[in-house]
Amino acid sequence: MATFLKADKAKELADIAKRIASPGKGILAADESTGTIKKRFDNIKVENTEANRAAYRNLLFQTTDLGRYISGAILFEETLFQRNAQGTAMTELLHAEGIIPGIKVDKGLVTIGGTDDEKATQGLDGLAQRCSEYYNAGARFAKWRAVLSIDQANGKPSMLAINTAADALSKYAVICQENGLVPIVEPEILSDGSHGIEVCARVTEKVLATLFKSMSDHGVLLEGALLKPNMVTPGVDCPQKEDAATIAFFTVRTLRRTVPPALPGVVFLSGGQSEEEASVNLNAMNAMQPHPWILSFSYGRALQASCLKAWAGKTENESAAKKVLLARAEANSMAQLGKYLGGGSDLAASVSLFERKYVY
Numbered sequence: 072m073a074t075f076l077k078a079d080k081a082k083e084l085a086d087i088a089k090r091i092a093s094p095g096k097g098i099l100a101a102d103e104s105t106g107t108i109k110k111r112f113d114n115i116k117v118e119n120t121e122a123n124r125a126a127y128r129n130l131l132f133q134t135t136d137l138g139r140y141i142s143g144a145i146l147f148e149e150t151l152f153q154r155n156a157q158g159t160a161m162t163e164l165l166h167a168e169g170i171i172p173g174i175k176v177d178k179g180l181v182t183i184g185g186t187d188d189e190k191a192t193q194g195l196d197g198l199a200q201r202c203s204e205y206y207n208a209g210a211r212f213a214k215w216r217a218v219l220s221i222d223q224a225n226g227k228p229s230m231l232a233i234n235t236a237a238d239a240l241s242k243y244a245v246i247c248q249e250n251g252l253v254p255i256v257e258p259e260i261l262s263d264g265s266h267g268i269e270v271c272a273r274v275t276e277k278v279l280a281t282l283f284k285s286m287s288d289h290g291v292l293l294e295g296a297l298l299k300p301n302m303v304t305p306g307v308d309c310p311q312k313e314d315a316a317t318i319a320f321f322t323v324r325t326l327r328r329t330v331p332p333a334l335p336g337v338v339f340l341s342g343g344q345s346e347e348e349a350s351v352n353l354n355a356m357n358a359m360q361p362h363p364w365i366l367s368f369s370y371g372r373a374l375q376a377s378c379l380k381a382w383a384g385k386t387e388n389e390s391a392a393k394k395v396l397l398a399r400a401e402a403n404s405m406a407q408l409g410k411y412l413g414g415g416s417d418l419a420a421s422v423s424l425f426e427r428k429y430v431y
């Protein structure tokens with residue numbers, strides 16, 4: 072089914088998708104829900120208040136030159152309508168750096184009845200109305216996260232869970248496009264488990280093939296959409312570790328088999344990799360150029376972990392924290408270009424950021 076979008080709307084979407092997925096740039100995922108940011112703040116002993124959340128996001132978005140490496144920032148709904156202590160809108164801070172504001176629009180996960188705790192994502196009811204409000208507030212792209220788990224012994228992910236995820240992602244994508252937002256479709260396969268890399272490759276291939284068939288059936292305009300997948304890696308409990316070249320090989324092979332060249336960009340999630348791993352793995356993929364799509368990043372944990380630690384909720388640490396954020400953003404920008412040489416020995420950046428059964 073072809074898209075029913077008018078030509079000028081389609082062009083606006085395609086232009087935004089291209090601006091987000093442009094060489095040397097990627098996305099800062101700062102859309103942690105109030106519950107998830109609490110976990111981050113607990114680690115650095117900061118109270119999870121509205122004022123502290125505003126102070127932290129203000130720090131991120133006021134990092135001078137961030138826009139050299141970051142093209143878009145995904146926000147939680149509160150942040151899209153939030154102002155800093157001086158009364159400046161967060162969206163204005165982003166605009167000042169040339170960063171496009173985006174919005175997380177899903178409403179989290181529920182168990183699919185009759186399955187062994189497989190998940191569906193909620194949030195389609197009233198989504199068109201919300202998207203039009205988000206557009207008016209300055210958002211130009213959106214994110215919806217579907218979650219799948221690998222557990223071969225128990226038949227996971229089931230075809231039911233894969234189809235459920237693909238169908239909701241496609242419906243969300245069409246609603247976004249009709250309301251002027253570029254949809255990022257995120258079918259995250261968690262890295263929990265002891266499976267090897269070839270199992271992850273097989274499952275990721277099945278999930279992406281199902282997703283793109285479904286998006287075609289629903290008439291999603293591929294030129295005006297972005298994909299946010301997991302990299303193809305072994306499960307975190309797999310004894311066999313793999314190097315960046317192997318992860319890059321399997322990830323790129325999987326994308327080549329399933330993702331149409333009409334899609335302008337693939338922006339990976341970091342999924343619990345350390346900051347350094349996430350940069351090195353992205354670099355290895357871009358060292359294999361040419362690719363028909365821009366391969367870039369949409370990292371949450373892998374852009375913010377060291378920055379949060381450096382900040383620790385203290386005003387006097389703000390400039391040090393901004394420096395760390397800028398360094399990670401620059402590293403990933405270089406990785407997008409296939410020119411990242413590695414940061415080597417920085418201990419904090421090498422710490423695993425994995426959380427079991429991750430909810431966002």
Ligand code: 13P
Nearest residue numbers: 100340341342370371372
């Ligand atoms: P991570 O990079 O921390 O996996 O998160 C990105 C994200 O936006 C998850 O939906």
